[in-house]
Amino acid sequence: MLLLREAGLDVVGEADCAAAALALTRTLNPDAIVLDLQLPDRSGLEILPALKAHAPSPVVAVLTNAAQPAYRTRCLALGADHFFDKSIDFDAVASALIASAA
Numbered sequence: 879m880l881l882l883r884e885a886g887l888d889v890v891g892e893a894d895c896a897a898a899a900l901a902l903t904r905t906l907n908p909d910a911i912v913l914d915l916q917l918p919d920r921s922g923l924e925i926l927p928a929l930k931a932h933a934p935s936p937v938v939a940v941l942t943n944a945a946q947p948a949y950r951t952r953c954l955a956l957g958a959d960h961f962f963d964k965s966i967d968f969d970a971v972a973s974a975l976i977a978s979a980a
Contacts, residue, residue, distance in 0.1 A: 885972035
């Protein structure tokens with residue numbers, strides 16, 4: 879999250895599990911969410927539709943170490959706005975969120 883703050887983005891909350899992420903989305907109404915595909919308790923694929931169904935729908939950027947094309951396709955089909963490979967695209971997350979807000 880430091881990378882996002884350094885890029886001038888306001889980080890309004892952080893969650894360490896799926897339930898917390900869903901609760902924060904309902905409570906804070908964020909403009910954007912950075913979602914790790916592998917959460918400790920559930921897959922990000924499981925909660926992605928619920929995050930996108932929230933009104934107003936936040937921009938969702940999925941971040942993962944498992945960046946196989948099938949995951950990218952599935953995430954985008956479920957409503958993700960962005961999909962990033964942590965090992966090579968990590969620095970692009972902030973730029974994508976800033977561009978989405980413009």
